[in-house]
Amino acid sequence: MSTFSQLRFWFYRLTQKYTHWFFIAPALLTLLLVAIYPIVFSTGLSFFRVTFDSLQRPFVGLENFVYILTDDDYLKVFANTLLYVAVTVTGSFVLGFGVALLLRQITLGRNWLRVILIIPMTMAPMAVGLTWNWMLDPLFGLVNWFFTTVGLPIQTWLAQTATARAVVMLVDIWQWYPLVLLIMDAGLAALPRAPYEAARLEGASWWMIFRRITLPMLRPVILVALLLRTVDAFRTFDIVRVMTDGGPNLTTETLSLFLYRTAFNFNKLSRAGAGATIMLIVISIISALMFRYLYREVEQR
Amino acid sequence: MKRNRLVIFALLVLVLTLGIASARPAFAQIEPFALTDPASGARPFEGQTLRIINTEVVPILAYEHEVLDAAYVEASGVILDYTNYDQGALLPVLQTMCAAQGDDYDIMFVEDGWAGALEALDCLEPLEPYYMAAPGDSHPEDYTLRAFGTVAMHNETWYGMPTLVAVGMFAYRTDLFSDPDEQAAFQAQYGRELRVPETWDELMEVGQFFTRPDQNLYGFNYRYGTPNNILFDYMIHFGFSRGVNFFDANFTPLFNTEAALDAAAFFTGADFLALQPPGRESFQFGEVLQNFTQGVVAMYGTESWAIPLLLDPEASTVSDVTGFAPIPGWRNPETGEVQRALLSAGPAYMVNRNISPERKRLAWDYLQLAHGMQFARLLAEQYGAGHRISVLTDPELVAQYPHLTANYIAMQVGIGRPSTPWWPEAENALGQGLQAAVAGTPVEEAMGAAQAEVERIVAENGYNDGTFTYVTVEQREVFVCQLFARIGVSSPECGT
Numbered sequence: 021m022s023t024f025s026q027l028r029f030w031f032y033r034l035t036q037k038y039t040h041w042f043f044i045a046p047a048l049l050t051l052l053l054v055a056i057y058p059i060v061f062s063t064g065l066s067f068f069r070v071t072f073d074s075l076q077r078p079f080v081g082l083e084n085f086v087y088i089l090t091d092d093d094y095l096k097v098f099a100n101t102l103l104y105v106a107v108t109v110t111g112s113f114v115l116g117f118g119v120a121l122l123l124r125q126i127t128l129g130r131n132w133l134r135v136i137l138i139i140p141m142t143m144a145p146m147a148v149g150l151t152w153n154w155m156l157d158p159l160f161g162l163v164n165w166f167f168t169t170v171g172l173p174i175q176t177w178l179a180q181t182a183t184a185r186a187v188v189m190l191v192d193i194w195q196w197y198p199l200v201l202l203i204m205d206a207g208l209a210a211l212p213r214a215p216y217e218a219a220r221l222e223g224a225s226w227w228m229i230f231r232r233i234t235l236p237m238l239r240p241v242i243l244v245a246l247l248l249r250t251v252d253a254f255r256t257f258d259i260v261r262v263m264t265d266g267g268p269n270l271t272t273e274t275l276s277l278f279l280y281r282t283a284f285n286f287n288k289l290s291r292a293g294a295g296a297t298i299m300l301i302v303i304s305i306i307s308a309l310m311f312r313y314l315y316r317e318v319e320q321r
Numbered sequence: 322m323k324r325n326r327l328v329i330f331a332l333l334v335l336v337l338t339l340g341i342a343s344a345r346p347a348f349a350q351i352e353p354f355a356l357t358d359p360a361s362g363a364r365p366f367e368g369q370t371l372r373i374i375n376t377e378v379v380p381i382l383a384y385e386h387e388v389l390d391a392a393y394v395e396a397s398g399v400i401l402d403y404t405n406y407d408q409g410a411l412l413p414v415l416q417t418m419c420a421a422q423g424d425d426y427d428i429m430f431v432e433d434g435w436a437g438a439l440e441a442l443d444c445l446e447p448l449e450p451y452y453m454a455a456p457g458d459s460h461p462e463d464y465t466l467r468a469f470g471t472v473a474m475h476n477e478t479w480y481g482m483p484t485l486v487a488v489g490m491f492a493y494r495t496d497l498f499s500d501p502d503e504q505a506a507f508q509a510q511y512g513r514e515l516r517v518p519e520t521w522d523e524l525m526e527v528g529q530f531f532t533r534p535d536q537n538l539y540g541f542n543y544r545y546g547t548p549n550n551i552l553f554d555y556m557i558h559f560g561f562s563r564g565v566n567f568f569d570a571n572f573t574p575l576f577n578t579e580a581a582l583d584a585a586a587f588f589t590g591a592d593f594l595a596l597q598p599p600g601r602e603s604f605q606f607g608e609v610l611q612n613f614t615q616g617v618v619a620m621y622g623t624e625s626w627a628i629p630l631l632l633d634p635e636a637s638t639v640s641d642v643t644g645f646a647p648i649p650g651w652r653n654p655e656t657g658e659v660q661r662a663l664l665s666a667g668p669a670y671m672v673n674r675n676i677s678p679e680r681k682r683l684a685w686d687y688l689q690l691a692h693g694m695q696f697a698r699l700l701a702e703q704y705g706a707g708h709r710i711s712v713l714t715d716p717e718l719v720a721q722y723p724h725l726t727a728n729y730i731a732m733q734v735g736i737g738r739p740s741t742p743w744w745p746e747a748e749n750a751l752g753q754g755l756q757a758a759v760a761g762t763p764v765e766e767a768m769g770a771a772q773a774e775v776e777r778i779v780a781e782n783g784y785n786d787g788t789f790t791y792v793t794v795e796q797r798e799v800f801v802c803q804l805f806a807r808i809g810v811s812s813p814e815c816g817t
Contacts, residue, residue: 072416073442073742093753157608158600159537159617179603181760265547268602269760270753284413286746287438 059300065293072287084294094295096270097278101299104189104274105253111193112249116200117242121230123201124208134205141198149262152191153178181271184264188272192259196252200245207241208234243314247307254303275299348447351454351678356686357397358457359695366683367398373670374415374426376408379626381485381706382668388700393691399683412438419444424676427684430484431671436475438742439671445480446672451685452479452808458693462810463709465729470797471737472667477800481669482688485626486708488731489557489648489663490724492613492621492631493517496642497531506530517646518620519659521559521587524649528596531619540596541620542612543588545759546605548752549745553664555755558622559584561662561736562650568739568791572784574775576751577768585768589758602759614638622648625728626667629704645724647731665735667708701725708732736794743782750774 035042066084068077088094119137123130140148155162158176167175177183215233224232235242257276260266266273275295283292355365377383390401404426406414412435418425419442431439439445452459459482461469472483497503498515507515507530518524528540543558544550556565563584566575575581587593594601598612610630613621614637623631634640650661670692672684690696694711701707701715705722712718713729738744754771758764779785792800802815811817 072413073420073438075420159598159612160615174599176600176602179600184603264603265605267546267756269756281749285409286749287413287416287742288746 062293063297063300065290066297068290070289070293072289080290084290085298088291088294088298093270094278097273097275098298100185100271100273101254101256101275103185104192104256105250107189108192108196108253108256109246109249111189112197113200113242113246115193116197116245117204119197120201120204120208123205134201137201138198140195141202143195145195145258146262148191148195149259152187153263156187178264179268181268184268185271188260188263191263192253192256195259196249199252200249203241203245203248204238207238211237240314243310247310247314250306250310251303254299348450351450351682353454354682356455356457357393357399357690359396359690364396364398366686368400369683370400370402371428371683371687372402372426373404373428373430374411374418375403375405375430376411377405379485379487381626381629381704384629384704384706385484385700388703389691389696392696392699393687396690397686399687401687408432415439415444416442418673419675422675424673424680426673427676427680428670428687429673430668431481432668433472433666434738434740434744436480436671437740437744440475440478440480441742444674445475445478446674446681446684448479448481448672448685448688449804449808451681451689455685455689456808457686457689458695459689460694460709460711460810461808462805462812463694463697463711465710465732465735466798466801466812466814467665467735467737467794468667468708468732470794470801471665471735472669474797474800474804475740476792477803479804481671482692483667483669483708484692485667486665486732486735487624487626487667488665488728488735490623490625490628490727490731491517491646491648492623492627493644493646494616494619494639494642495644496639497619498644517644518649519647520649520652522652524620525592525596527620532596537617539598539612539618541622542597542601542604542609542618543622544604544606544609545589545601545756546603546608548749548756550605550752551755551759552748552752553666554622555585555588556738557624557664558648559588559651561664562648562660564651564660566736566793568779570791570793571787572779572789572791574747574751574772574779576754576775577765577772582764582768585755585758586764589755589764594759613643614640625706625708625731628724628728629706632705645727647727661730661734662736663731663734665732665737737797739791741782741784741789743778743784747775747778750778 067079067081069080069083070077123134123137126133143151154160156164156175156178158164158174158179164174167173177187211234215237216229219229219233255276256274257280260272260274260277264272266277279292279295279299282288282295355363357364357366377386386403393399394401411430412432415429415431415435416438417423419439422444429439429444431445436445452461461473461479464473464483464486468483468486468488472486473479473481498517504515507513507527510530511526515527515530516523518527524541530540531538532540543554545554556567560581563580565578565581565584568574576585597604598617600608604612609621609623610627612618613623614631616639628645630636631643632640637643647661648663650659652658653660670688672681672688676684694709697707697709697712698715698718701712701718701722705718705724707713707718707725707728710729710732713725713732715725719725738748751771754767754774757767757770776785783789798814802812802817805812805815805817
């Protein structure tokens with residue numbers, strides 16, 4: 021065999037064996053560059069003392085982690101964020117799933133309705149925040165105009181520590197329930213008809229069908245929807261920044277906003293890195309548990 | 322023999338070193354150079370591009386660029402290349418550039434609180450040698466000592482030309498105060514003449530008088546929404562005039578002193594909040610401005626940067642009935658005098674030390690003319706705004722814009738905020754204390770917590786061990802006078 025033929029053979033073997041790598045390499049490289057590298061870099065920062073105004077980066081071990089885990093503000097904001105995630109994920113899921121179920125009952129104009137319902141999700145969070153801010157403005161807002169028109173007192177929900185958090189959460193739910201709606205609607209559309217027909221023949225009620233057939237069969241889809249929403253809720257920044265800027269008195273401050281301030285306003289990059297690493301660990305644990313549950317479900321099937 | 326040679330050599334080195342050290346000027350001298358001059362038509366930098374890193378954080382800066390830059394470009398033939406950043410993101414960009422000794426930009430927008438951080442990176446070019454070589458139209462003596470010391474200098478060194486000096490101003494509705502019916506009703510209710518308040522007590526009375534929710538009218542409004550907003554409004558309007566300061570000479574924070582607690586209790590108290598429109602606890606920059614421009618409040622404690630906007634008929638529904646007065650103060654029970662002191666802050670354009678000597682001369686050319694004395698008049702004529710003494714005291718301009726007098730008074734009593742690198746974090750902690758007080762935490766507890774947090778920040782940064790001294794406003798004035806003496810300009814405030 022000539023050298024040329026040998027080369028051709030070698031190249032053929034190579035392409036046969038590693039073709040898939042050629043296809044996934046661009047995506048993999050991009051992921052490494054824009055996702056993995058920043059995570060590794062940010063985690064690395066946590067072990068050094070890094071600021072914008074110095075090229076010196078002394079190693080400080082766990083000092084930043086110790087500081088941030090004993091910082092009252094960080095712990096308060098962490099609790100805020102956990103509550104925010106729990107409420108907004110639950111709220112958007114219940115609402116999104118509920119609307120998806122209702123949508124299955126409609127035949128006329130369902131596609132148009134779907135398009136209208138997903139509009140909030142297509143808007144930029146900044147625009148959503150500004151719009152709701154204006155709607156809820158005590159003096160110039162539409163909501164309070166309606167209230168005063170019907171003789172009710174002016175409401176200042178965003179200014180009160182007791183209500184600001186709830187209002188921001190509601191706006192988040194309003195914006196992101198369409199994501200759950202889309203996922204669940206697609207899941208519901210993909211369900212086989214046979215089990216439903218059989219159940220109806222057996223005289224099963226709507227609730228029994230929902231509990232015994234719909235929910236179990238949708239479980240992987242539900243987990244994907246919850247996972248996406250959880251990760252998304254954890255990194256909420258824009259809406260809070262625009263609507264309340266974390267106030268009043270830190271009640272609506274989320275981890276993303278707090279870490280942004282720590283890094284860019286207070287020039288404490290490593291401390292923010294430590295806070296972000298802790299946040300990453302928490303999100304990873306939650307995601308891992310959900311993935312584990314998801315794959316167990318899939319394998320059982 | 323060998324030993325003798327060594328001794329002679331050592332002595333020679335010593336003599337040379339002492340000679341060089343004693344002969345060395347404070348800054349490297351610069352040969353005189355030609356500047357752009359609209360009078361003679363000189364355009365030595367024509368065709369060159371000046372790179373400016375900037376932010377347009379307040380309305381007046383946009384008005385300023387519209388007028389001053391256009392005039393400079395026309396006079397000089399220089400191309401101005403602006404890169405604008407959000408104000409919050411600008412300092413990290415500057416710090417990163419400076420730490421790397423970058424020369425990406427010739428001129429930097431530097432807030433008064435940032436100069437210390439950038440000076441530590443050896444990134445700011447002292448302007449004194451440029452003034453000595455080619456003073457042009459810069460006229461540093463045309464600023465009040467407090468304004469110049471706060472905005473243009475860091476400690477003893479002159480680094481910038483102010484683009485804006487923000488001082489507290491008190492806007493009010495002239496139609497309400499001059500209405501005969503309102504005057505009669507006020508006289509009947511309070512037994513004295515209705516006039517723009519000069520003290521806090523008067524502010525409360527007039528505020529109560531104008532608070533009429535059924536007419537959608539309230540007394541006044543302040544910013545409580547973010548930690549730095551609330552801190553500034555507290556200090557500008559109440560803290561300083563009550564005698565509060567940020568730190569003592571040893572950098573011990575002074576936020577749980579009797580005066581500070583008294584001012585905080587007043588500013589965050591229910592009685593005071595009740596005279597402001599609903600939603601006050603979250604008011605930020607935009608809301609307080611909107612409330613006044615839409616005629617919802619009778620009075621508005623604002624800053625000088627807002628003047629052009631408040632007088633702009635396209636921006637305010639009450640522009641034709643807006644008047645300005647000095648911020649009310651605290652009447653000293655011993656002397657009976659109204660004590661006024663307020664925050665003076667603002668940005669200056671500073672020159673990047675890492676650019677070439679040619680580019681530094683170009684940068685100075687822009688600063689001396691675009692932000693010089695004659696161009697300042699252009700801005701005042703068009704928008705009624707200014708921060709130079711020549712503008713604020715000009716009889717023609719004052720006749721056209723009477724508020725310039727109040728602005729001048731404010732310029733003379735302005736106190737600068739600290740410019741230590743860690744100040745933003747301390748500012749946030751103090752503001753959080755005030756926000757907690759508004760949310761219902763007892764003032765002593767809220768301010769005590771803020772005090773403890775700032776003490777921690779000071780200690781963490783090593784400023785509590787006697788190495789650093791807090792530069793007071795009086796010391797800043799001394800530094801400015803020393804500069805004026807060095808560069809040979811006279812100033813009545815310095816007694817020269």
